[in-house]
Amino acid sequence: xxxxxxxxxxxxxxxxxxxxxxxxxxxxxxxxxxxxxxxxxxxxxxxxxxxxxxxxxxxxxxxxxxxxxxxxxxxxxxxxxxxxxxxxxxxxxxxxxxxxxxxxxxxxxxxxxxxxxxxxxxxxxxxxxxxxxxxxxxxxxxxxxxxxxxxxxxxxxxxxxxxxxxxxxxxxxxxxxxxxxxxxxxxxxxxxxxxxxxxxxxxxxxxxxxxxxxxxxxxxxxxxxxxxxxxxxxxxxxxxxxxxxxxxxxxxxxxxxxxxxxxxxxxxxxxxxxxxxxxxxxxxxxxxxxxxxxxxxxxxxxxxxxxxxxxxxxxxxxxxxxxxxxxxxxxxxxxxxxxxxxxxxxxxxxxxxxxxxxxxxxxxxxxxxxxxxxxxxxxxxxxxxxxxxxxxxxxxxxxxxxxxxxxxxxxxxxxxxxxxxxxxxxxxxxxxxxxxxxxxxxxxxxxxxxxxxxxxxxxxxxxxxxxxxxxxxxxxxxxxxxxxxxxxxxxxxxxxxxxxxxxxxxxxxxxxxxxxxxxxxxxxxxxxxxxxxxxxxxxxxxxxxxxxxxxxxxxxxxxxxxxxxxxxxxxxxxxxxxxxxxxxxxxxxxxxxxxx
RNA sequence: GCCGUUGUAGCUCAGAUGGUAGAGCAUUUCCAUGGUAAGGAAAAGGUCUCGGGUUCAAUUCCCGACAACGGCUCCA
Numbered sequence: 156x157x158x159x160x161x162x163x164x165x166x167x168x169x170x171x172x173x174x175x176x177x178x179x180x181x182x183x184x185x186x187x188x189x190x191x192x193x194x195x196x197x198x199x200x201x202x203x204x205x206x207x208x209x210x211x212x213x214x215x216x217x218x219x220x221x222x223x224x225x226x227x228x229x230x231x232x233x234x235x236x237x238x239x240x241x242x243x244x245x246x247x248x249x250x251x252x253x254x255x256x257x258x259x260x261x262x263x264x265x266x267x268x269x270x271x272x273x274x275x276x277x278x279x280x281x282x283x284x285x286x287x288x289x290x291x292x293x294x295x296x297x298x299x300x301x302x303x304x305x306x307x308x309x310x311x312x313x314x315x316x317x318x319x320x321x322x323x324x325x326x327x328x329x330x331x332x333x334x335x336x337x338x339x340x341x342x343x344x345x346x347x348x349x350x351x352x353x354x355x356x357x358x359x360x361x362x363x364x365x366x367x368x369x370x371x372x373x374x375x376x377x378x379x380x381x382x383x384x385x386x387x388x389x390x391x392x393x394x395x396x397x398x399x400x401x402x403x404x405x406x407x408x409x410x411x412x413x414x415x416x417x418x419x420x421x422x423x424x425x426x427x428x429x430x431x432x433x434x435x436x437x438x439x440x441x442x443x444x445x446x447x448x449x450x451x452x453x454x455x456x457x458x459x460x461x462x463x464x465x466x467x468x469x470x471x472x473x474x475x476x477x478x479x480x481x482x483x484x485x486x487x488x489x490x491x492x493x494x495x496x497x498x499x500x501x502x503x504x505x506x507x508x509x510x511x512x513x514x515x516x517x518x519x520x521x522x523x524x525x526x527x528x529x530x531x532x533x534x535x536x537x538x539x540x541x542x543x544x545x546x547x548x549x550x551x552x553x554x555x556x557x558x559x560x561x562x563x564x565x566x567x568x569x570x571x572x573x574x575x576x577x578x579x580x581x582x583x584x585x586x587x588x589x590x591x592x593x594x595x596x597x598x599x600x601x602x603x604x605x606x607x608x609x610x611x612x613x614x615x616x617x618x619x620x621x622x623x624x625x626x627x628x629x630x631x632x633x634x635x636x637x638x639x640x641x642x643x644x645x646x647x648x649x650x651x652x653x654x655x656x657x658x659x660x661x662x663x664x665x666x667x668x669x670x671x672x673x674x675x676x677x678x679x680x681x682x683x684x685x686x687x688x689x690x691x692x693x694x695x696x697x698x699x700x701x702x703x704x705x706x707x708x709x710x711x712x713x714x715x716x717x718x719x720x721x722x723x724x725x726x727x728x729x730x731x732x733x734x735x736x737x738x739x740x741x742x743x744x745x746x747x748x749x750x751x
Numbered sequence: 752g753c754c755g756u757u758g759u760a761g762c763u764c765a766g767a768u769g770g771u772a773g774a775g776c777a778u779u780u781c782c783a784u785g786g787u788a789a790g791g792a793a794a795a796g797g798u799c800u801c802g803g804g805u806u807c808a809a810u811u812c813c814c815g816a817c818a819a820c821g822g823c824u825c826c827a
Contacts, residue, residue, distance in 0.1 A: 196822095207756065310822030311754025318824045322753060325822070353820090357762075366800085366818060422827060442827060476752050476825060477818095485826075574827060593826080626827090663784045690783090691790090698788035710787055724787065731787080 156332040159293075165190035167227060167283075167294045168217075168301045168330045169197045174225070174286035175216035176201070176326070185288065186248045186314060186323050192589070193340060194304070194329035198312050200248075205324050210306040213326070220284055221301055227294040228282045237278050237289060248314065248323075249289045253278065303337045304330035350587045352641035353482040359646055359654070359703065361637070362483065371480040371487030373634055378654035381683070382640075383490075383633050385652045387468055389520070389750070390492055390630055397513060399466040399494055404446035406470050410436040416445040417606055421575070427472050443469035444600075444626060447495040448607040451622075456611040458619070462502050466494035468633065483638035484592060492630035497609065497622050503551070503599065506625055507580075508558045510597050514582060514629040515564075520750055523643060526594065527565045529581045530555055531572035542576050547601045552578050555599070576602035587642040594631050594639060600624035647726065650706045650746040657743070658700040659686035662693055662712035669716040673736075682743055686711070697724070707743070 156164075169188035176183050176199055186198030232240065234257045241249040256278060281290045283298065295301060306328045314320035331337040348354065356362050361379030368374060375383060391401065410429065413419040419426075422441060430437045440446065447465045456463065468490045479485050496506050511528075518526065533541040533548050541548070555578060559566045566580070573579060579598035585591055601623065603609060609622035630636050640652075650656055657677060661670035667688040677684040687696045693710065700708045701724075708724040715721050721739055722731040734742070745751075 205755085308821060309755055312823045313753080316824070318753075322823075324754070327822080364819085370818070418827070425825085425827075444827085473826085478752065478754095478823085479825065481820085576827090598827090660787075662786055665784080691785090692783090693785055693787065695789050696787090701788055708787080712786055714786085722787080 160295075161332065162190040163293045164295050164301055164332070165195040165330045167298070168304050168328065169195040170227065170281065170283050170286065170288055170290070170294070171221055171225075171298050171301060172213065172217045172306065172326060172328060173197050173199070173288065174220055174284050175213050177286050178220070179213060179216055182245070184246055184248055187252075188288075193331075194307070194327065196312075196325050196327045198248075198314070198323040198325050200321070200323050205309060207309055210309065210326070214304075214306045214328075217304075217306075221298040223284070223298070225284045225298045226296065227292075229292060230280050230282070231277050232280055234278055237280065240280075240287075241289065244287075252289060302330060302332045303334045304328050305337065347587045347589075350642045350645045351482075352484075352587075352638040355641050355646040356483070361641070361654075369487070370477060371475060371485070373483060373486055373488065379637065381654045382648065382652050383637065386630060386633065386636065386640075389517075390466075390468070393513060393516070394464075394466045394494065397464070397509065398462075399464040401466050402447070402450060403467060404443065404450065404469065405440075406472070407437045407439050408446065410438060412445045412449065413438055415606055416448070417602070418442065418445070425473050425475070427474050439472035440469070441471055441473045443467060443471065443491060443493045444495060444603065444624075445607075447493075448603055448609060448624070451495075451497055451609055452607060456497075458499070458611050458613045461611055461622075462496050462498035462506050464494055464496045469493045471632075483634045483641075484586065484590075486632075486634045489632035489634045491632045492628045492636070494627055496625040496627065497611075498625070499611075499619075500550075500621055500623055503623050503625070504554050504558060507555060507597065507599070508562070510625065510627045510629065511558060511562060511564065511580065514595050514597075515562075517629050521640060521643065523584075523639070526582050526584050527567065528559060529572075529583050530559065530566055530568045531574075531579045531581060532568060532570050533573045533578065534571035537571055540571075540575060541573065542602045544601050548578065551599050551601075555580060574598055574600075576600045584639060586638070592635070592639075594635070595629045596627070596631075597629075598626040600626060647704050648706070649751065650743065651750045653683065653704075653706050655683050655685055655703065655705050656747070657682060657684040657707045657709065658703075658705045659684065660693060660696045660700065660708060660710045661686065661688050662710060664688070666711050666713070666716060670711040673711065677740070677743075680740065680744065682740075682747070701726075707739075709739075 166189060169190065173185055173188055176197070180201050180203070182202045184200040184202070186200070188195060188197035234253055238250055238253045241253065278289060279292055281288050281292060281294060306326060308327045310325045310327065311322045312325035313322050329337065329340060331340060356379070359378055360376045361382065362373050362375050364370065364372065365374060394401065407430070410419065418441065426441045427439045446469070447467070450465060451463065470488065470490050472488050475485055475487055480487070496510075498506050518524070530552070532552050535545075556568070559580070577599035579596055581593045582595035583591055584594045603624045604620055604622045608620070609624070610618045610620050611622060613619040648654070659670045659674055661667045667686070670686040670688060674684050674686040687700065689696060697708060697710070704726060706726045709715070709721055720733050720735050722733055723739060724731050
């Protein structure tokens with residue numbers, strides 16, 4: 156089925172469900188009901204509290220109505236007629252949409268890919284059974300054309316996406332052309348859940364949370380820490396090659412610093428509350444920029460020193476709303492793969508490009524492919540949200556677009572999404588459960604130079620305040636990046652990252668000492684190796700190592716200890732490979748060194 | 752923060768219309784000395800998330816808190 160037809164079907168299904176809701180809850184007030192990926196939703200004020208137990212009832216009713224073969228009869232009305240019509244039927248949300256259409260010729264909802272569009276002066280109305288809806292359309296002819304569907308969940312959703320508005324109940328459903336498609340989707344979701352970073356994090360003992368520590372605060376276990384450290388080691392290497400220098404700054408600072416940076420008035424709610432000390436009030440840092448800027452000002456800089464690149468895996472603390480916390484994807488304490496690049500305006504382009512190239516280099520090493528760039532721009536119609544330097548905005552956005560095009564990077568542009576201090580490029584990813592998240596970010600900053608008085612001595616010997624700052628976090632935060640790579644690898648870590656790279660399994664007790672000796676030998680070569688001489692059968696010890704997704708397993712018996720070739724069990728391979736001990740060690744070292 | 756769901760052993764989960772609970776894995780000990788995905792036995796392990804209420808009696812019913820999960824909003 157064509158994509159458009161599918162969307163029509165899913166949207167028609169939303170109407171059908173709404174019709175069922177109207178039949179069961181006659182006083183329900185309807186919001187909007189668009190098609191979304193894999194299905195649809197409808198926002199409804201039920202007038203009473205609804206729980207997931209009620210979904211089956213609604214689904215049954217919808218299916219019953221669907222079988223009747225109802226049509227989607229279209230009529231047109233003037234905006235005034237429609238307003239009167241929906242007022243009489245006590246549908247305030249529809250009336251509000253009509254008001255917007257009348258005033259603006261369209262509704263803001265259009266931008267959110269919902270159902271309405273303003274055809275000047277006239278609107279279209281669709282009737283399915285007794286349910287009549289204000290709707291732009293795009294429907295199937297008859298409810299019999301709607302494929303198998305299933306109501307999946309309910310959630311609160313603010314009317315028109317604004318938290319000051321009343322909250323409606325959003326009914327989610329999935330809908331497919333055929334039963335086979337629906338089954339496949341449900342199966343895929345099940346499979347995806349197996350790769351969920353929280354599940355693998357538990358299985359492989361990577362991290363955990365504890366109520367006594369606090370929510371959103373990750374406790375990294377030894378295995379998780381090993382992987383984190385490998386990622387950080389990579390970052391240190393790459394940044395060294397990229398001309399960065401590494402620094403270290405405290406996790407907190409005085410109020411004055413965050414007032415200077417301008418963060419405190421704007422982001423106070425997102426910061427942990429203040430700590431009052433004898434010499435002032437302190438805050439945990441929510442970002443590393445102010446510390447780095449202060450470090451820049453440690454001494455005077457010559458134009459010859461620019462670009463100056465200060466890098467740090469900086470620990471930040473953010474008081475994210477409790478409802479938004481999600482495994483490692485959104486936490487309250489995080490280690491950011493941060494760096495700030497201080498440069499002149501004529502250096503911005505090269506620096507920005509170098510950062511984007513660095514990002515792509517990283518992703519290549521990890522084999523990450525499903526990402527896209529998003530250029531977040533200011534909006535000339537919301538000037539109050541952005542620093543008032545129109546010439547810099549125009550210049551920077553044009554320059555960044557050029558860089559993205561030169562690199563052939565897949566990107567979208569988003570108006571009114573920039574930071575207040577400058578445009579940014581985010582790298583977007585989808586998590587295994589289909590949630591879109593920002594991974595990397597590169598941000599240009601026109602504001603820091605004024606706020607922190609950043610200057611350099613130019614070639615005439617004068618103080619120059621035109622210091623531009625690039626904030627960048629290619630590897631996101633350790634927390635979020637770990638979430639992505641866990642799901643990406645599904646827990647099957649490449650050798651260089653694997654918490655345990657080799658497990659040795661001595662056949663019997665009399666081989667244990669020999670295995671220990673090999674373990675020591677590999678250990679001395681910086682290989683993460685374990686020998687498992689537990690009081691269990693050989694088969695069970697192999698099984699346990701396999702279950703842990705260890706890349707290489709070697710059974711150690713008389714043959715191995717007498718210098719014969721080893722049989723090496725490779726993760727995911729049915730057949731073992733045969734090679735000498737020395738060859739195996741060289742193979743391991745190469746794979747670790749080359750990060751393959 | 753808001754809406755909804757969930758909370759039983761270290762982990763994954765059973766369980767009873769209200770009479771204080773069980774399995775598998777993991778742990779410990781003993782036996783078995785095994786050549787590539789589960790050898791056998793025993794022991795230990797629980798304030799059934801926490802706090803109130805109803806009741807002769809609450810892990811179970813009600814209320815509240817906390818946490819996790821799915822959304823909304825947010826995401827410097």
